[in-house]
Amino acid sequence: MALHLHEACILLLVILGLVTSAAISHEDYPADEDGPVCDQPECPKIHPKCTKVEHNGCCPECKEVKNFCEYHGKIYKILEEFKPSPCEWCRCEPSNEVHCVVADCAVPECVNPAYEPEQCCPVCKNGPNCFAGTTIIPAGIEVKVDECNICHCHNGDWWKPAQCSKRECQGKQTV
DSSP states (O other): OOOOHHHHHHHHHHHHTSSOGGGOOGGGSOEETTEEOOOOOOOOOOOTTEEEEEOSSSSOEEEEEOOEEEETTEEEETTOEEEEETTEEEEEOTTSOEEEEEOOOOOOSSSSOBOOTTOSSOBOTTOSEEEETTEEEETTSOEEOSSSEEEEOOTTOTTSOOEEEEOOOSSOOOO
16 A cells, blocks of 8 residues: 555554554544545646646546657657658657758759659659750750751750751751
8 A cells, every 4th residue: 555645644653653543633634535635736747748647646646758759640669760652751750850851952953854763863764855846855965856957965055046057058947
């Protein structure tokens, strides 16, 4: 049987001989059908991560502390890292909070980027390129787009239309 603080102090006084047990009145300890009724003591604060509280005495007691995070219905251990999507990286922090970062994708160096499954950022499957009219041409080489025009992409400026030079054409129109 656990002694409450008030009872422990009186017991100590009886043991030391400062008070006789006969001097202690049961009126000092009010009770009801559930047991002793306590004066409301100053109880320690319940831990903020407490998930199970029991009220067995005058003060509530924490019986279980949360040591996990919940994110979109899934449970993660403290310091566990996870990827809820190809573009997110998350971690279960000791505070039981999930902190995530979202990928910051570089601008692709092509006019026709593609999104691959399980990849966050778009990729240029055929390398850097640009438009010459409606034709996509690879960067770094000159391309004859018709009988009269040779085009090439601007260095590093794929978003600009290709630079084209007109050749002399025999009876053909230039673009």
